[in-house]
Amino acid sequence: MTRATHTRPFVPALLVCGAAALVLGCGSASSGGASPAPREPARFTYGPFSETYAIVSHTHQEQEVGGQITTVEYALRWRMTASTDQPGGEAGLRMTIDSAPTVTGTRADLVQGDLTRAAGTTFVGTLTAEGRVVGLHGGDTTNTFLQQLAQSAERFFPRVPAGGAAPGQQWTDTLSTSTRSGGLEIHLESVSHSEAGGWVDRDGLRALEVATVTDYTLTGGGNQMGTDIDLDGTGSRHGIAYLAADGRFLGGTSADTSNMTATVAAMGMMIPIIQVRHDSVSVVH
Numbered sequence: 001m002t003r004a005t006h007t008r009p010f011v012p013a014l015l016v017c018g019a020a021a022l023v024l025g026c027g028s029a030s031s032g033g034a035s036p037a038p039r040e041p042a043r044f045t046y047g048p049f050s051e052t053y054a055i056v057s058h059t060h061q062e063q064e065v066g067g068q069i070t071t072v073e074y075a076l077r078w079r080m081t082a083s084t085d086q087p088g089g090e091a092g093l094r095m096t097i098d099s100a101p102t103v104t105g106t107r108a109d110l111v112q113g114d115l116t117r118a119a120g121t122t123f124v125g126t127l128t129a130e131g132r133v134v135g136l137h138g139g140d141t142t143n144t145f146l147q148q149l150a151q152s153a154e155r156f157f158p159r160v161p162a163g164g165a166a167p168g169q170q171w172t173d174t175l176s177t178s179t180r181s182g183g184l185e186i187h188l189e190s191v192s193h194s195e196a197g198g199w200v201d202r203d204g205l206r207a208l209e210v211a212t213v214t215d216y217t218l219t220g221g222g223n224q225m226g227t228d229i230d231l232d233g234t235g236s237r238h239g240i241a242y243l244a245a246d247g248r249f250l251g252g253t254s255a256d257t258s259n260m261t262a263t264v265a266a267m268g269m270m271i272p273i274i275q276v277r278h279d280s281v282s283v284v285h
Contacts, residue, residue: 040199040245043164044208046127047247050083052098052284059277074105079284084127087247093127095153101145114145121146131157151179157249158210158241165208170195183224184231190216207242207250233260251281
């Protein structure tokens with residue numbers, strides 16, 4: 001089998017987990033506050049907060065066409081400030097892109113103009129007690145990056161039980177969502193199993209460590225360059241998140257691997273795709 005690297009693959013890199021990821025509530029963060037650590041509560045619940053996050057996503061994708069491997073590598077970086085106005089329950093949420101996202105490598109479905117215009121955009125919605133983002137609105141509806149971001153934002157904060165998460169507790173969460181990438185409409189069905197460890201120190205802050213394993217299936221399709229494409233596949237994501245004792249999400253890391261097949265009926269082709277991505281969210285001080 002021959003290996004080759006091209007700048008424009010037949011099927012562009014897919015945002016399987018959302019708008020360049022948003023890390024989707026998984027991770028490991030650096031949080032260097034100098035103030036005294038608060039007393040550990042019996043369980044974590046979301047409280048009023050305002051945090052700025054540095055978000056980084058690295059993606060490696062391989063597609064096999066006619067016995068030849070095409071490789072795509074890219075990274076996406078940006079900063080976002082998120083804030084809520086009250087503890088628990090239904091809290092008002094604001095999510096603002098602080099600077100223009102930057103892309104290194106090949107991402108054919110994102111253009112620099114969209115990224116530049118994204119800076120300063122604010123989305124407004126609600127953060128539920130379980131960590132779901134609902135009713136999010138705002139941003140230019142013609143901006144590809146902003147629309148991908150809005151579609152995936154509901155997975156940014158880690159999910160917790162309605163009454164909060166306690167050390168040693170386990171829970172399961174399901175999610176059904178859709179996103180667009182590179183002219184394809186992708187529907188995602190996922191099941192996440194989470195377990196809270198103990199309270200740990202994160203640079204002077206007490207935080208509940210939560211490990212999550214997510215298994216998902218994806219289906220969809222669309223038209224690229226005048227060609228109809230169907231897509232299906234499965235994947236798995238492993239993440240660690242840190243939730244501060246005072247009700248803040250401190251960020252985290254996740255690793256995601258998916259195996260997909262793109263079917264191009266008009267050409268009688270089935271294209272295997274392997275995608276590996278690593279995401280991180282960290283608090284900016």
